[in-house]
Each structure stands twice: as C-alpha cells, then as structure tokens.
Amino acid sequence: MTKTLIINGETVSIDVDESMPLLWFLRDRLEFTGTKFGCGSGLCGACTVHLNGQAIRACVTPVGSLADQSITTIEGLSDNGDHPLQKAWLDNRVPQCGYCQAGQIMNAASLLSQNTQPSDQDIEMAMQGNICRCGTYQRIKKAIRDAADELAKEA
Amino acid sequence: MSNLTRRSFLKSATAGTSGLMLGITIPASALAKDKPFKQDEFNPNAFIHLTEDGKTTIYCGRCEMGQGISTALPAAVADEMEADWEQVTVLQAEGNEDKYGPQATGGSASIRLMYIPMREAGAKAKFMLEAAAAKTWDTDIKNCYAKKHFVFLKNSDKKLSFGELASLAATMPAPENPKLKEKSDYAYIGKDLKRHDQDDVVVGKRTYGVDTKLPGLKYAAIVHCPVLDGKLKSVDKSAALAIKGVSDVVEIERLDVPYGSLGGVAVVADNSWTAQQGVKALKVEWDAGKNGIYDTKTYKQQLIANVEKPAQVMDARGDATTGLKNAKNTHSATYTGGHLSHSPMEPNASVVWVQDDSCEVWASTQSPADIQKVLGQFLKRKPKDIKVNVMMAGGAFGRKFKCDYVHEAAAISQQVKAPVQLIWSREEDMRTGYYHSTSAQHLQAGFDDEGNVDSWLQRVAFPSINSLFDKSVKRAPKGATKDVFNHPFGIENMQVESGEALAHTRIGWYRAVYAIFYGFAFSSFADELAHKAGMDPFEFLNKLYDNNTNPKQAEQIERSKAVLALAADKSGYHQRDKLPKGQAIGLAVHYSFNSYVAMAVHVDVDGDNIKVLNVDCAVDCGQILNTDGATAQMEGAVVMGMSLSLYTEIVFRDGQVVNSNFHNYPVLRINEMPNVRVHLIDSDKEPTGLGEPGVSPFPPALTNAIFAATGKRYRDLPIKPISV
Missing domain, CATH: 3.10.20.30 (Beta-grasp domain)
Incomplete structure (x- = not known):
C-alpha cells in the first residue's frame, strides 16, 4: 500500500x-x-x-x-501570511533577494515554538545554520525579537 | 488525495488591453483608445500601463537580484506620475533593450542610467492625464493638477480618477521635455519605502529562476569539465541511463564565447533529484589540458614575485622613482587576496524551451541581452528571436551576468525537444564559476622633509576580466588600473605598474570588483603610513586628501572627507582611548562606482578571536531614491566584506577548484553579525548606485582596527583562510 x-x-x-x-x-x-x-x-x-x-x-x-x-x-505556516514572524519580517523589511527567507522564517518559528523568549545568544545559536548571502542577519535578529515580544503580549 | 498538485502558470508580463501605455518616446498616435493595443506594435521603452480601472503597472527594465532596483526606479516613476504607490504593481520587463533601455545590470549603474529617463516617463504620463482632464472640463491644462491617482480642477471640488482618464489620456500628445518635480515635492523619491515584493517573499510566493514550472517540463543536472579549456575524454552513461526516471544523457560541448558553457555532461530526468543521481552515476574522464597546472598557492607566490620587481608602467605623473630614492623616509608593503566565488543562495538555474520556430527562456539573470546574444550564436538565430523572461534572481553578485547555465539548458532542450529546467548543484556552482581575481599589490611610498607623502608606487598583478574576451591578455590593462592612478590622495609623484598575471580560470565581476583589492591596499597602506609618521590615521587621511590640489578632484576630496568624518564621529573614534584593552576602531574610505563610503569598524580582539562589535557606515551616493534600500545595501555589503575579509577563498589544485560547498567555503553567519549603523548623507547631487560601493571599505577598516588593537598587521585576505 x-x-x-x-x-x-x-x-x-x-x-x-x-x-x-x-x-x-x-x-x-x-x-x-x-x-x-x-x-x-x-x-x-x-x-x-x-x-x-x-x-x-x-x-x-x-x-x-x-x-x-x-x-x-x-x-502552510499561517492562513493569511499573518504568523507573528511573517509580520515582523515585513515590519523590519528583512528580505533583500528573499531566497533564503522561507528557510529563515521556518527555522525561527521552530525556535519560538520551543523558546518563547529567546536571548540574543539563543537566536544566534538557533539561526546559525541558515545562510543569507545578501546579509540580512541584523534585521532577522530584530524581527525574531519583535515576534517574540508580540507572542508574549498575546499570551 | 494528492490534490495539492498544481501548475503554477507564469504570469505574463503583458497586461491589459486598453489604456495608457507610455514610455520615453512613444508617439501619442500609437495610444489610440479604441485600438486594442499589442505591446509589440509599440516601441520603445514602455514603462507604464494604466487601465480604466485605475490599476497601474510599472515595468522595471533593470534586473532585480535583491538590490531593490525594482522598487527604487518604479517608485520614482510613480512619484513623477503622481500615482498612488499603493495602486501600483511592479512587473519585471522581459529582455528587450530597444524597448526598456540598457538592461545589463551591473556596475551599480541602474540608478545612474535610468533615474532621469524613468522619471521623464512618469512626468509625461502625468502631463497626458492632466491634458485629458483639461479636455474633459474644457479648460486650460494649467488649471489641472494630478495628485495621488486623481487629477483635480483648481479652485473647485471636481476631480477625475486616473482610471477614468486613462483612455482619453492615451490620445493626448506626449510632451517633448516634461518638467520634473522639485525635491521638496517628492512623494516617494528619497523616502523610506518598503520593497514591492516582500509580502510575497514571506509567504513563499516570490518566484525565482529556479521556480519556473511548465507543462511537460524536464529536469536536468550537470557536471562540468572542471578545468578551463579542458575536454571530455570519455563518459560511460550506462549506469545513469539505468536509473528509473532518467531519460537522456546529453554531452555539451564547450562554447568558446565569453559566457558560453565550459563543456559538460547533463542528465535529464523527470525530476531534479533523479537527474542529480544520474550525474553521480556517470563515469566521466576529462582531459585537463594546459590549465591543469593551475595551483593558486604557487600562483599567488608568482604574483607576489611579479609585483616585487619592476613591471609594465601603466600611468605616471612626476617622478616616483627619483622621489622614492631621495625620500627622507620610505615604507613598503605587499598585499594579497584570493579568488572568490559569488555563491548566491540560488544556484544558477533557468528553463529554456527551444522549438523549431521559437526559443523562450526563463532565467535569473543580470543581462537578458547577453542571453539573447549567446543563444543566438549557439542556435544560429537572431538575438531578438530569443524571448527572455527575466526572473527574480536569488542573489547574483555578478555571477548571473554570465549565461553559461542558460546556454546549457538551451543545448539540452534542443536535444530532448522539450522545455528543460537546469539547476546547477551547489558544488558545480562553486567549482565552475567566474571568479573574482586573486591578486597581489606592492606599494612603496616616500615622505618629503615635511612629512608629506610625495611619492607613491603601486604595482598590481591579477588575472584580468579581459582574459574572458581575449585569451592573449597577460596583465591587467589600463582600463583596470586607472582607478589606482585616479585615486584622490594628493601624491605628487605617482606611478602605477601592472605585473604579469595570465588567467588559468574564468575571471568575472564580483560585487565591487577591483575596488575590493584597491580599496584594501589604499586604506591599509595609508594606515601603515600614518603609524609610520606617528600620526592619528584620521588626521593623516585628511592630510593625504588636502595635499591634492587638482581642481578636478576637489569635489571628490570634499565628499570623501565628509563621509570619513561622519563615520569617525558616529563610531566614537575620537574617544577611542577610552576603550577597554583589546578593543579598537579602524577607519577606511573609498570612492568607487561614483559613490563615497567610509567605514569605522570597532573590534574586540582576544588572540585569534576577532569579534566585530560595531560598524558605522557613512554614505554619499548623491540623491538617495529609497533610504531603506540604501541602508539594506550597506548592511549587506558589510556582511559580504566581512566574509571575504575573514573566510572566503577559492583554492585551485591541479587546475580544479578544491572547495565544494559551504563547509569548506564558509561565509558569514548570524552569530558573527556586528551591529551595523548606516549614516546617509542627504544630498541633492546626481544619484549614483550603492550595490557595490559598500564592500571595499570594510576589509581595510577591519584590519586597521585589528592593528590598532593588537599591533598585528594583516596584509593577506582572507585573514582566516580555511585549509581545504
């Protein structure tokens, strides 16, 4: 079968x-x-x-x-592109070419599902397997922190 | 079950059937309202399409690869047109330089080339819309003004929407010299704009060259001849052909034009993975040919030897030889750098469908016209008969200017008589690219009695990009060394020499190109000279600029000094004596691609552990189009500059690249990302580009900082090469 x-x-x-x-x-x-x-x-x-x-x-x-x-x-991450990370990605205008960003967002979502209030070091540890050649790392970090704050508010 | 399967049909770049279609020089007669328009009947440069429901499409002729040009330029059009940016859709124009102007996207030139023509297209549209309103209201055009997708009648509450006016506007004559807006009236130019495509990116809907799907699509993978000008000796295809799903094995001959295939063997299957398995199952033997001797370790030593002895003089003023001989003090140093692979996250990919009477391409590319040219040569057809759909590139950095991968997809499609998607593996992308030159530079400077640098000798040696076009090129030509001679430091006796450096691999433009190593040499050597003179590097750099009395370079000097001062101020450079032990700030400033960038890099060094804490970037690129885009370019340039300062180097042995993937070509990752602060100078000067200029100041600012912190001078990039 x-x-x-x-x-x-x-x-x-x-x-x-x-x-x-x-x-x-x-x-x-x-x-x-x-x-x-x-x-x-x-x-x-x-x-x-x-x-x-x-x-x-x-x-x-x-x-x-x-x-x-x-x-x-x-x-399938969200119904309307409204996962807090997707919103934070837009608020922080993270993508340049955008090619790596689906992977970045999915990895970040996995991080936040296990650690709702990650420290900067937690973010760096969790996200260092995801390469961005355009160099959007600074905005990725900020977007993850913002999304975590947003999730904390919702909770 | 399995109802998820879908066909993502490609959006056609042809929109609507009636309305205002306007470009730089479109005859108004071609815009008749009752004549259903076909784009092909129009020419040229059709950037705007407005339909009766008010929907506005703006085409971007320049290629998008993440640099944000398809937001910056269309927003400038919308600004002049008085369109509401929220109601604008941006589409990537297909390859057609007659229609859209130059499309080869490189050299940070898009804004420089297209800023005025695209604004004029917007201004013409606005005029025609206002003229249509004036006709409707039977009044003079002076009484009408456009604002945010409407035309208003002055001193009344009358207004007409752009959509309502579209058909009539199309019949109005286009003005010859439309008046452009004043800076104080800009709605979008110089503002903080979101990219038009980010909403699609975050939900996975932005499609790239790698994402094209067509009915009947076949998938290919490829292995290339690993050595330039090598040949296929033998290939045993049987194991590959035995794999279920593999349909063909196609030998591709080297196409000896600058952007043609290196030659290789491709496997065609019903999905990419099976094709990759097929490539792994091939038993291929190559004849390496004369470049099989290439070894970057010994080659670099040879380059060093070639710059540490007299070489061919390219340019000279005064008498540097005598100046150096009579100098009170002299200093010399040799700097080197390695080959670099662009390694964009999207490897080379395209879909090509060659049929008897047509050829259509969907490719991530920086230069659709070069695809037309190369495929035209290969297929023996007219370039304009090759239709190129320009897809979003998932990064490019200069790599996708060359269309060898598109040529290969065409060769396969021609053979298997189907649309073919060829995606290179990461390994092929890294091993058979067009590399940034490995380089050596030797500098000598002499101080006069007052402590001014009055003599400067710079010998450079690197395999030249020109070798792509002419194999007899043995050294960097004057076109590649003039930036050294024209550097705005005020040096009385200057000599520039070019040492021998025959290319053994394909050399290509890499983001910032020559400015990578020239910027490193100039800013490193100036720092060394400052320390030699016992001066503050900031003061010393200013002195070097102030000694330039050439009035033609006065503006260049003023703007270079301004960005340097800004970066230094913002970084706390002048208070650096308060930093804890192990910390320091290094400076660098470089003018390239008509833009000025200075960086102050703040490091914390503990033994071999180099941590970059902050980077302050000061930028003068004239009038900025999108402040967010400019900021993003600088953040990205820091990351690329940091990768190539610390880690990235392509190594050849026995003619072949040894690196294969990101484990042995390590690039910067998020854990090392410094805090980048971008300071943009508000300027009314002519706008210039920012894709490249941010890369070159980073490496010397970093090594100057490390020297200030530790006394250790790094002259060879990358400073932490990985052993492969």
Missing part, C-alpha cells in the same frame, strides 16, 4: 522513489516551490520546513522516512 504523509494539513501519497529528499518531492512533484534548494547537504538552511512543528532540512530528509508524519512548509 502506498505510504502517505501530511503536508500543510492535507494527506499526500508518497508516489515517488522513497529515497527522494522531501525538498524535491515538494518542489518537483507537488510544485510547492516556496521551499528552496541552496546546498543539498544541510549546510545552508534554505530548505527548512517543519516536521511535527520542529525545523528539519528537507534537502537531506528522504520522503519515505516521513510516512504518516506532518510537514509544514512556508506556504
């Missing part, structure tokens, strides 16, 4: 070679192109998605290993 997994709340058949990394299943099979290819080796973070809410690197995760698991991509 074909294995399935859940992507952004919808059940999907794993109808490809099970060793195909999740990244290419998303991009080429499902044509969810928000998740980006950067290095193919888990070194840059551009392909970060959530597995049951926690950040993973889709480029090194075989899709067959995810049977019955729940995956969230940037397209």
Whole structure:
C-alpha cells in the first residue's frame, strides 16, 4: 500500500522513489516551490520546513522516512501570511533577494515554538545554520525579537 | 488525495488591453483608445500601463537580484506620475533593450542610467492625464493638477480618477521635455519605502529562476569539465541511463564565447533529484589540458614575485622613482587576496524551451541581452528571436551576468525537444564559476622633509576580466588600473605598474570588483603610513586628501572627507582611548562606482578571536531614491566584506577548484553579525548606485582596527583562510 504523509494539513501519497529528499518531492512533484534548494547537504538552511512543528532540512530528509508524519512548509505556516514572524519580517523589511527567507522564517518559528523568549545568544545559536548571502542577519535578529515580544503580549 | 498538485502558470508580463501605455518616446498616435493595443506594435521603452480601472503597472527594465532596483526606479516613476504607490504593481520587463533601455545590470549603474529617463516617463504620463482632464472640463491644462491617482480642477471640488482618464489620456500628445518635480515635492523619491515584493517573499510566493514550472517540463543536472579549456575524454552513461526516471544523457560541448558553457555532461530526468543521481552515476574522464597546472598557492607566490620587481608602467605623473630614492623616509608593503566565488543562495538555474520556430527562456539573470546574444550564436538565430523572461534572481553578485547555465539548458532542450529546467548543484556552482581575481599589490611610498607623502608606487598583478574576451591578455590593462592612478590622495609623484598575471580560470565581476583589492591596499597602506609618521590615521587621511590640489578632484576630496568624518564621529573614534584593552576602531574610505563610503569598524580582539562589535557606515551616493534600500545595501555589503575579509577563498589544485560547498567555503553567519549603523548623507547631487560601493571599505577598516588593537598587521585576505 502506498505510504502517505501530511503536508500543510492535507494527506499526500508518497508516489515517488522513497529515497527522494522531501525538498524535491515538494518542489518537483507537488510544485510547492516556496521551499528552496541552496546546498543539498544541510549546510545552508534554505530548505527548512517543519516536521511535527520542529525545523528539519528537507534537502537531506528522504520522503519515505516521513510516512504518516506532518510537514509544514512556508506556504502552510499561517492562513493569511499573518504568523507573528511573517509580520515582523515585513515590519523590519528583512528580505533583500528573499531566497533564503522561507528557510529563515521556518527555522525561527521552530525556535519560538520551543523558546518563547529567546536571548540574543539563543537566536544566534538557533539561526546559525541558515545562510543569507545578501546579509540580512541584523534585521532577522530584530524581527525574531519583535515576534517574540508580540507572542508574549498575546499570551 | 494528492490534490495539492498544481501548475503554477507564469504570469505574463503583458497586461491589459486598453489604456495608457507610455514610455520615453512613444508617439501619442500609437495610444489610440479604441485600438486594442499589442505591446509589440509599440516601441520603445514602455514603462507604464494604466487601465480604466485605475490599476497601474510599472515595468522595471533593470534586473532585480535583491538590490531593490525594482522598487527604487518604479517608485520614482510613480512619484513623477503622481500615482498612488499603493495602486501600483511592479512587473519585471522581459529582455528587450530597444524597448526598456540598457538592461545589463551591473556596475551599480541602474540608478545612474535610468533615474532621469524613468522619471521623464512618469512626468509625461502625468502631463497626458492632466491634458485629458483639461479636455474633459474644457479648460486650460494649467488649471489641472494630478495628485495621488486623481487629477483635480483648481479652485473647485471636481476631480477625475486616473482610471477614468486613462483612455482619453492615451490620445493626448506626449510632451517633448516634461518638467520634473522639485525635491521638496517628492512623494516617494528619497523616502523610506518598503520593497514591492516582500509580502510575497514571506509567504513563499516570490518566484525565482529556479521556480519556473511548465507543462511537460524536464529536469536536468550537470557536471562540468572542471578545468578551463579542458575536454571530455570519455563518459560511460550506462549506469545513469539505468536509473528509473532518467531519460537522456546529453554531452555539451564547450562554447568558446565569453559566457558560453565550459563543456559538460547533463542528465535529464523527470525530476531534479533523479537527474542529480544520474550525474553521480556517470563515469566521466576529462582531459585537463594546459590549465591543469593551475595551483593558486604557487600562483599567488608568482604574483607576489611579479609585483616585487619592476613591471609594465601603466600611468605616471612626476617622478616616483627619483622621489622614492631621495625620500627622507620610505615604507613598503605587499598585499594579497584570493579568488572568490559569488555563491548566491540560488544556484544558477533557468528553463529554456527551444522549438523549431521559437526559443523562450526563463532565467535569473543580470543581462537578458547577453542571453539573447549567446543563444543566438549557439542556435544560429537572431538575438531578438530569443524571448527572455527575466526572473527574480536569488542573489547574483555578478555571477548571473554570465549565461553559461542558460546556454546549457538551451543545448539540452534542443536535444530532448522539450522545455528543460537546469539547476546547477551547489558544488558545480562553486567549482565552475567566474571568479573574482586573486591578486597581489606592492606599494612603496616616500615622505618629503615635511612629512608629506610625495611619492607613491603601486604595482598590481591579477588575472584580468579581459582574459574572458581575449585569451592573449597577460596583465591587467589600463582600463583596470586607472582607478589606482585616479585615486584622490594628493601624491605628487605617482606611478602605477601592472605585473604579469595570465588567467588559468574564468575571471568575472564580483560585487565591487577591483575596488575590493584597491580599496584594501589604499586604506591599509595609508594606515601603515600614518603609524609610520606617528600620526592619528584620521588626521593623516585628511592630510593625504588636502595635499591634492587638482581642481578636478576637489569635489571628490570634499565628499570623501565628509563621509570619513561622519563615520569617525558616529563610531566614537575620537574617544577611542577610552576603550577597554583589546578593543579598537579602524577607519577606511573609498570612492568607487561614483559613490563615497567610509567605514569605522570597532573590534574586540582576544588572540585569534576577532569579534566585530560595531560598524558605522557613512554614505554619499548623491540623491538617495529609497533610504531603506540604501541602508539594506550597506548592511549587506558589510556582511559580504566581512566574509571575504575573514573566510572566503577559492583554492585551485591541479587546475580544479578544491572547495565544494559551504563547509569548506564558509561565509558569514548570524552569530558573527556586528551591529551595523548606516549614516546617509542627504544630498541633492546626481544619484549614483550603492550595490557595490559598500564592500571595499570594510576589509581595510577591519584590519586597521585589528592593528590598532593588537599591533598585528594583516596584509593577506582572507585573514582566516580555511585549509581545504
């Protein structure tokens, strides 16, 4: 029987070679192109998605290993692009080319789900796997702090 | 189940069917309202399209790669047009230089080239809208004025929306010389604007070259000949072809034009991953050819030797040789730098569909006209018959000016008779690029009796970009060394020499280009001379500028000194004696690409542990278009400057690049990000670009700071090379 997994709340058949990394299943099979290819080796973070809410690197995760698991991509992070991080990213005008930003946001969301009030050092530790060649790190840090403050207000 | 599958059809860049279409020199007769317009019937430079519902599309002809040009220039159009920016959609124009003006996006030139033409396009549109309103109200145009998507009748409550006026405006004659707005009236120019595309980015909807999907699309991966001018010796395709999903293996011959493929073998499959597996399964042997000897370690030693002896004189004033011989004091130093790979986060990617009677391209690119030219040559078709959809580039930094990857996709598409998406692996991107030159520079200076630097010899050696176009080029030509000779320090006896440096790999423009190593040498050496003279580096730099009495450089000197003073002030440089032990502030200032940038870098050094605390950047780029965009460019330039100061270097052995991915080509990460403060000078001068000028002051400001903190002088970049 074909294995399935859940992507952004919808059940999907794993109808490809099970060793195909999740990244290419998303991009080429499902044509969810928000998740980006950067290095193919888990070194840059551009392909970060959530597995049951926690950040993973889709480029090194075989899709067959995810049977019955729940995956969230940037397209499914919020209903209307209104996750506090997405709002903070816009308020701080973070993206330049924007290519790495889906991965940055997904990684930051995973951080905030575990640590609602991260220190600067916590942010640096959690986010150092995500490369931005345009150099938006200063704004990323600020946006994460702002989103954490916003979440604290909501709580 | 599986209803997630979707086809993202590409947005056509052709909007609407009627309304005002306006560019720089469009004859008004072409805008007749009842004639459904086809863009192709119009020419040229059609930047604005306004429809009857008021929707306004502004086309950006320059390529977007994250530098923000597709916000800055269209906002200037909207400003002159009196359009409401909230009602404007920006679209990337396709490749068509007849229509949109020069599109090759590099050299920080977009704003310099297009600021006036695009404002004029906006001003013409406004005039035509006002003329349409005047006709409607049967009054003189002087009684009408446009504001925020409406035209108002003076001294009345009458107004007409842009949408209501669109059809009639299209019949109005375009003015020859439209009046541009005064600075005090700007609504968007010089303001703090959000990029038009950030909303899409944060939800994953911004599409890049790598994201193009078409019905029937095939996916390709490639391995290149790892050595310039090498050849394919043999390839065993059987294991690759045995993989389920692999349909073809295509050999691509080296196309010996500057932006053609190095030559390689591509595997075509029904998805990218399978194609990559296919490439891994190929058994390929290459004949390295004469460049198989290239070894950057020995090459750099050779460059050093070539600058530490007399070389070819490129420019001279006064007599530096005698000046140095008679000098009271002299100082000399040699500086080096390594090859750099641009490594944008989006590797080279494009989709090309070659058919018998058409060829269409979707590519992240900095130069659509070069794609048209190269594919035209390759396919033996007219450049204008190659349709290029310019996609958002996920970073470029000079790399995507060259279209070797597009040529390859075309070669594959031609062979497999289908649209093909070729995405380079990170390894191929890093190993078979167009690299920033490795370099060596030797400087000698002599002081006169009053302690002024009156003689300066600078010998440079680096493989030249010109070698791409002419393989006989053996040294940097005058076009590449003139920036040294024209540097605004006031030196009486100046000599610039160019040492031999034959290229063994492809050399390409990298963000800031020559300014990277020239800026490093000038600002480092000036700092060394200040210490030699026992002077405060800030005072010493000012003295170097003040000694320049050439009236043609007076403005350059004034503006250089102003940014230097601003960066120093903001950083607390003048109070630096109060800093704790191990901390210091270094200064550098460099003029490049018609812009002025000074940086003050505040470091905390403990042994080998170099921490950059603050960077104060002072910028004079004339009239700023978007203050947020200018600030972002400087923040990014600091990050790139810091990466290349500390870590990034491409190493060749046996003709091949040894680095392969971000583990052995480490770039700056968030944990080392300093606090960057950008100080923009409010200026009315002609606007210039900022994509590149921020990179060059960082490395010398950093090494000058480290010297001030520790007494250790770093003259070789990167200062923490990784062993690969």
